[in-house]
Amino acid sequence: MDKHRRWLPSLAALGISARAGLAAMALLLASPLVGPSLGPGAWLGKALGPGGAAWAQVAAPGNRLGTAPPPARLWRDIRRGRAGAPSGTAIGTGVLVQSEGQRWRELHNRRVRPYGGWALLGSLGAVALFFALRGRVRLDGPRTGRRMARFTQAERVVHWYVAGLFVLLAVSGLTLMFGRGLLLPVMGKSAYGALASAMLQGHNLFGPLFIAGILVMAALFLKDNLPQKGDLLWIAKGGPWMRSHAPSWKYNIAEKAWYWLAVVAGLVLSASGLVMEFPWVFRDISWIQLANLSHGIAALAIMAVALGHIYLGTIGVEGALEGMTTGSVEEAWAFQHHEMWARETAAGSAGARGGTEAESEGARPGAARAGHAAAE
Amino acid sequence: METPFWLWLIEGPFWLIAATIFVLGVGWRLVSLLALGRRRDLSVPRGSAAGGALRAILLHFIPHGGFFSSTTFHVLTGYLFHLALFALLLFAAPHVTFLEKNVLGFAWPAMPRWAFIVTAELAFAGLILLWARRISDPVQRQITDGGDHAQLWLTFAVMLTGCLALEEASLALRGLHMVMVELWLIYFPFSRLMHAFTWALSRGAMGATFGRRGVMP
Numbered sequence A: 001m002d003k004h005r006r007w008l009p010s011l012a013a014l015g016i017s018a019r020a021g022l023a024a025m026a027l028l029l030a031s032p033l034v035g036p037s038l039g040p041g042a043w044l045g046k047a048l049g050p051g052g053a054a055w056a057q058v059a060a061p062g063n064r065l066g067t068a069p070p071p072a073r074l075w076r077d078i079r080r081g082r083a084g085a086p087s088g089t090a091i092g093t094g095v096l097v098q099s100e101g102q103r104w105r106e107l108h109n110r111r112v113r114p115y116g117g118w119a120l121l122g123s124l125g126a127v128a129l130f131f132a133l134r135g136r137v138r139l140d141g142p143r144t145g146r147r148m149a150r151f152t153q154a155e156r157v158v159h160w161y162v163a164g165l166f167v168l169l170a171v172s173g174l175t176l177m178f179g180r181g182l183l184l185p186v187m188g189k190s191a192y193g194a195l196a197s198a199m200l201q202g203h204n205l206f207g208p209l210f211i212a213g214i215l216v217m218a219a220l221f222l223k224d225n226l227p228q229k230g231d232l233l234w235i236a237k238g239g240p241w242m243r244s245h246a247p248s249w250k251y252n253i254a255e256k257a258w259y260w261l262a263v264v265a266g267l268v269l270s271a272s273g274l275v276m277e278f279p280w281v282f283r284d285i286s287w288i289q290l291a292n293l294s295h296g297i298a299a300l301a302i303m304a305v306a307l308g309h310i311y312l313g314t315i316g317v318e319g320a321l322e323g324m325t326t327g328s329v330e331e332a333w334a335f336q337h338h339e340m341w342a343r344e345t346a347a348g349s350a351g352a353r354g355g356t357e358a359e360s361e362g363a364r365p366g367a368a369r370a371g372h373a374a375a376e
Numbered sequence B: 001m002e003t004p005f006w007l008w009l010i011e012g013p014f015w016l017i018a019a020t021i022f023v024l025g026v027g028w029r030l031v032s033l034l035a036l037g038r039r040r041d042l043s044v045p046r047g048s049a050a051g052g053a054l055r056a057i058l059l060h061f062i063p064h065g066g067f068f069s070s071t072t073f074h075v076l077t078g079y080l081f082h083l084a085l086f087a088l089l090l091f092a093a094p095h096v097t098f099l100e101k102n103v104l105g106f107a108w109p110a111m112p113r114w115a116f117i118v119t120a121e122l123a124f125a126g127l128i129l130l131w132a133r134r135i136s137d138p139v140q141r142q143i144t145d146g147g148d149h150a151q152l153w154l155t156f157a158v159m160l161t162g163c164l165a166l167e168e169a170s171l172a173l174r175g176l177h178m179v180m181v182e183l184w185l186i187y188f189p190f191s192r193l194m195h196a197f198t199w200a201l202s203r204g205a206m207g208a209t210f211g212r213r214g215v216m217p
Ligand code: HEM
Pocket: A150, A159, A162, A163, A164, A166, A167, A221, A225, A250, A251, A255, A256, A257, A258, A259, A262, A306, A309, A310, A312, A313, A314, A320, A321, A322, A323, A324
């Protein structure tokens, strides 16, 4: 294949459906900028933006019983959150209007939700743009047939366990966050009610399983995601953009950043999720409000970046998925993408075996033949 | 709540059809397996075939003879999933009620709600771990075919729709779960889900051969 075609903008090389998809995505993203009443973006904008259906307006208590307005002092006490003596509540206190709740709702409905929504769409757009400009990052040369062990069975199982749960939680969580604005008007109340109940039950059930997974994953993958000398070289040499093969250790600095984001956001999600799942443990409602906001922010951040991770792990980089499915990667891939790690691994296994074979856990039959070109 | 027509269809006739296909299909497969019989063995027996069969059936619940270390993951996740699934199937309150109303006519004590939830978590953890292994072990990838994926995903769909209906507030969700159960029952006799019945036969056949030769199965 022509070298330049691969990273120069090459829309012409894309299939008609891919081009149509990109155009639709661009239109969607741009339409709210063009005109408020134009295109699907306007519909999204209406649903998500300020004043949109996505954030329900809750009126302040107005239609009280009785004819005379309550004394100003009573209102003041209520607004200041003074506790009264209600005739009976299962949980909660006698506080009638919890004024901080308005701040929470403001933040949740006007900040987290719309900005998060746009961050997700923006991430999708960025992935599409990256694909349009850079195309699939292919293997440079022919496959050597030699394999290099990259992930142990335990690492692979934990990765797919976490990834599987992540998808289930993302789908159910997104439905809960955006469903009221985007789906309810289309589906109607009773259908959306059933859907929301289903998604809430699923989300609550899968959450704890994810927590266990992210903790094990954080521990298993920690070692190779610590900063190493030479990490910055990868950026200096242009990272994924250039064709000069920026060298890196087992994970380049972008992958390391993904690890740390996944771990930190994962822990925030876990802690805040637990607070919301067991609200009676934290009697103070401000904890629950804080948990809710941080849950939303962490979830949208991890989802936005996960889109990039998933793209690079599947279509984006030829030969990357093999590592996570079989445990080993093509030797040419290892040297092309993680040169410092590949050299180290090759030297290590040559030393350990007293030979020059690239060792491999999931090698294809006859793959680990002699003649390993560790020094290229 | 009054039962709408579609739910009646799902829980009435469609349920009967699915259950019939399940019972007849499983019966047919078991009978045809047994009818295959065993080749006559003219050698002088050195031990008891029946004893060997029994021993294999019981002993092979736990891997032995040095296999445990290489199958630890499978044994643990396999038991986790299956035990939790059986506990759910038999002791979740909605299932006890359903079995009483539609199949058996009598009930037994169900587990408390919190145990129901914990058991569901364990069953999901087991199934997802088994799936993760299936797609990421080079050898298992080689021997996995479409049928394995189909039964795995179908079982997952049954469990998922069940968990989505946990609030027990929506007839549509209950109906959806029921439809998945029925599809699962219909698919059962045609798939390796049959292992729920055939495991004893295959262990027994192997154990009988060994036992007759006086070898520990
Ligand atoms: C669902 C689709 C996903 C796919 C297709 C996918 C694919 C991959 C692939 C191919 C690799 C190997 C990259 C390499 O060899 O350098 C990888 C690594 C990794 N993935 Fe995923 N992944 C997915 C989801 C996730 C999720 C949801 C998380 C975390 C929440 C995650 C966390 C990781 C981590 C931590 C690594 C190791 C790289 C590092 O530590 O920097 N993945 N993934």
